[in-house]
Amino acid sequence: MNYYPLVKPLLFQLDAETSHYLTLKLLNIAHQCGLDRVLNPPIMTKPLMVMGLEFANPVGLAAGLDKNGDYIDSLAGLGFGSIEIGTVTPRPQAGNPKPRLFRLPSHNAIINRMGFNNQGVDYLLQQVTASQYKGVLGINIGKNFDTPIEQATEDYLICLRKAYQAASYITINISSPNTKNLRQLQQGDEIKKLLSALKEEQQTLQQQHNKYTPLVVKIAPDLNDDEIQHIASLLMEFSIDGVIATNTTIDRSAIQGHVFADEAGGLSGTPVKQQATYVVSRLADELQGKLAIIAAGGIMNTADAQEKLAAGADLVQIYSGLIFKGPNLVHEIMQGL
Ligand SMILES: Cc1cc2nc3c(=O)[nH]c(=O)nc-3n(C[C@H](O)[C@H](O)[C@H](O)COP(=O)(O)O)c2cc1C
Numbered sequence: 001m002n003y004y005p006l007v008k009p010l011l012f013q014l015d016a017e018t019s020h021y022l023t024l025k026l027l028n029i030a031h032q033c034g035l036d037r038v039l040n041p042p043i044m045t046k047p048l049m050v051m052g053l054e055f056a057n058p059v060g061l062a063a064g065l066d067k068n069g070d071y072i073d074s075l076a077g078l079g080f081g082s083i084e085i086g087t088v089t090p091r092p093q094a095g096n097p098k099p100r101l102f103r104l105p106s107h108n109a110i111i112n113r114m115g116f117n118n119q120g121v122d123y124l125l126q127q128v129t130a131s132q133y134k135g136v137l138g139i140n141i142g143k144n145f146d147t148p149i150e151q152a153t154e155d156y157l158i159c160l161r162k163a164y165q166a167a168s169y170i171t172i173n174i175s176s177p178n179t180k181n182l183r184q185l186q187q188g189d190e191i192k193k194l195l196s197a198l199k200e201e202q203q204t205l206q207q208q209h210n211k212y213t214p215l216v217v218k219i220a221p222d223l224n225d226d227e228i229q230h231i232a233s234l235l236m237e238f239s240i241d242g243v244i245a246t247n248t249t250i251d252r253s254a255i256q257g258h259v260f261a262d263e264a265g266g267l268s269g270t271p272v273k274q275q276a277t278y279v280v281s282r283l284a285d286e287l288q289g290k291l292a293i294i295a296a297g298g299i300m301n302t303a304d305a306q307e308k309l310a311a312g313a314d315l316v317q318i319y320s321g322l323i324f325k326g327p328n329l330v331h332e333i334m335q336g337l
Pocket residue numbers: 062063064065067086087101110112114116140173176218246247248267268269270272296297298299317318319320321
């Protein structure tokens with residue numbers, strides 16, 4: 001039963017962040033009462049192997065919706081083929097002052113400048129341990145806002161070490177626009193230093209835990225062709241396992257004139273769709289199947305997901321689509337694929 005059209009007008013009356021947490025809490029309550037098994041459509045599986053992991057289907061949850069891993073089991077009930085939690089940082093942090101989340105329903109878009117609000121990697125791991133979920137779980141890691149950018153590698157290493165065993169794969173987020181200078185890590189020698197340190201640590205951890213946890217790098221849509229090429233060649237050089245394209249954009253051309261157009265932060269949803277697909281296709285050309293490509297950006301229906309797969313993606317992820325289309329979206333996309 002698709003109840004979202006009934007609930008959505010009420011949720012959209014509330015301020016965006018209140019509505020976000022209320023929705024997740026309701027989802028949790030429905031899960032705890034077993035009501036979600038009645039309300040949610042049957043989960044559709046279409047298993048596929050990517051990065052040596054078996055995904056139940058190609059439609060995953062993108063990072064940022066469940067930053068602390070508080071809602072893993074309830075979200076799993078929506079039928080995702082994978083769930084990515086985080087971004088998590090070594091220490092808890094409050095994120096940016098509110099308001100920091102804006103909905104633009106006329107554009108199926110969101111602007112956020114949350115700033116990695118999260119309860120820290122230790123808390124997130126407790127939540128993972130407490131969950132019953134057995135599917136593919138990505139843990140997305142970042143750096144604390146007050147860690148100098150020159151010491152960012154150490155923050156990623158702390159999170160990698162702690163999350164390695166629990167994660168199916170680890171995403172290295174170097175593309176959020178809401179942590180000062182973070183996206184600098186996508187450039188020049190910075191990315192080289194970071195990838196080489198993380199890859200070396202992955203090898204040590206593999207021996208220690210007798211388990212290989214793939215590393216995935218998440219990039220921005222606002223990269224030019226040379227930058228995409230540079231990143232792609234380093235991803236191959238360091239044998240990184242996958243790439244997520246893309247994070248939110250700082251480009252506002254698609255929402256010119258909107259009352260929120262000048263709000264700082266990352267723009268997601270339909271306005272980022274085309275550029276995200278372009279980045280996926282450039283990556284597919286450069287990588288020639290050597291790395292997995294996970295596409296995110298503006299997927300609102302089956303056709304949008306198909307566009308990303310046709311551009312060369314192995315898997316897709318959704319975030320904004322869930323806010324505008326509701327929890328049946330995974331099922332709807334899967335039916336059409
Ligand atoms: C409110 C919000 C918070 C987000 N937080 C994160 C985050 O913590 N880490 C991350 O890698 N991406 C984050 N993202 C980006 C999404 O994971 C996704 O890459 C992006 O929104 C594009 O997909 P979409 O158009 O389906 O939303 C966030 C997006 C939104 C809307």
